[in-house]
Amino acid sequence: RYFISPLHTIILQHGLQFNFYTDDTQIYFSTQEMSLLTSSSLIFMQRMAVKPPVERPEPRHSSRINSVSSQLSDGPIPSPSGRTSTSSWSEEPAHSNMDISTGHMILSYMEDHLKNKNRLEKEWEALCAYQAEPNTCSIGQRDSNAKKNRVSTVIPYDHSRICLKVENSQGNSDYINASPIMDHDPRNPAYIATQGPLPSTVADFWQMVWESGCVVIVMLTPLTESGVKQCYHYWPDEGSNLYHIYEVNLVSEHVWCEDFLVRSFYLKNMQTNESRTVTQFHYHTWLNQHTPETNQALLDFRRKVNKCYRGRSCPIIVHCSDGAGRTGTYILIDMVLNKMAKGAKEIDIAATLEHLRDQRPGMVQTKEQFEFALTAVAEEVNAILKVLPQ
Structure with a gap:
């Protein structure tokens, strides 16, 4: 698999428009989908940079929240996972x-x-x-x-x-x-x-x-x-x-x-x-x-x-x-x-x-x-x- 970082919109000559969900992180494509994005068919691509194939990291285990009091405390809220590249806790x-x-x-x-x-x-x-x-x-x-x-x-x-x-x-x-x-x-x-x-x-x-x-x-x-x-x-x-x-x-x-x-x-x-x-x-x-x-x-x-x-x-x-x-x-x-x-x-x-x-x-x-x-x-x-x- 290839990965492409950050991506917003791709438009191909035959009119198909790619709109991908991103949050300023990688998106994975199969080789078949990459073949669609050739120089002959590509009209517009925003913020794309192709990199070598990468291996997916193995998942790590997190511990369960211990108590309700800790959940409702005034302390900082940790990231749900160390593998989440962009914390979204402040978004909503x-x-x-x-x-x-x-x-x-x-x-x-x-x-x-x-x-x-x-x-x-x-x-x-x-x-x-x-x-x-x-x-x-x-x-x-x-x-x-x-x-x-x-x-x-x-x-x-x-x-x-x-x-x-x-x-x-x-x-x-x-x-x-x-x-x-x-x-x-x-x-x-x-x-x-x-x-x-x-x-x-x-x-x-x-x-x-x-x-x-x-x-x-x-x-x-x-x-x-x-x-x-x-x-x-x-x-x-x-x-x-x-x-x-x-x-x-x-x-x-x-x-x-x-x-x-x-x-x-x-x-x-x-x-x-x-x-x-x-x-x-x-x-x-x-x-x-x-x-x-x-x-x-x-x-x-x-x-x-x-x-x-x-x-x-x-x-x-x-x-x-x-x-x-x-x-x-x-x-x-x-x-x-x-x-x-x-x-x-x-x-x-x-x-x-x-x-x-x-x-x-x-x-x-x-x-x-x-x-x-x-x-x-x-x-x-x-x-x-x-x-x-x-």
Whole structure:
């Protein structure tokens, strides 16, 4: 592999434009993609310098944060990994419109819950007893659709599911195990929560990516855990693969740290010849029914996702294995922090989780995941408050 440092835009003679996600660091290209960038086809290239091939460094292990008190302390926040070349901890707080009084109120709320285990237990029990209405899932349970579900316990509600265009579907069906997740705008979803694709649903997945206008995918699972398949490998390792009428070309791959990496794809509709760039952020160390090893790594991951997504109006597609536990935890954290960054005066995290469960069953599956969400929000709020004018 070659690497090219810092890169913004490449335009080729046949009109294809390369827009790469960068953060002033390296981007990796396969030899096949490098062959596209020849002197005969290149019109414009900004800030590029080709260097010899390099070996990827081996990942190093980090220790888990020891206590909530250390997370909420006034001490400096360390980098999530020594391999992350550019720390982004100051990116989001610098642009936050968070209300200071709301921030302090949230911190107080979090500290109380995290210290009072009995109160946290009771709140989780109340959340477990919550029943969404309506909650029928009859469409996903049909014989023709049941085989498209990774698990039988997480099936989209009939009233809240993504419908594919039948005329473009490989199986002449509109069904995919995916749910639109609304935030402040009831007309346009902020997210699409979905399961990790199965071998038989990869074409449906890329159809959903195309039809939703998605440009950012958040993947929160390794492909396998202890030999158990969690998600099908739905992208090419090199070159391109064709999934029904959607051609996916791997353009670049960059390992940010031991916890996550970033891939860039060109997605082309072979019927219309239209194409666009899709960026996948893959957090691969978060195991099923568990929480990430550190808050900081996931918060850094989230900041990079949102930096890439900034200015877009399409939904972010978020998936783990079943599209509920890790997916729900990530969306809960992101939704609460986005509300605060926009200056919301009142934040009710339990009510926000109920709002998510109204749209997809099983969102946030364990008390530990809920507690992790509280701790992550508290840590980010604490970081934001430090840079806001008092």
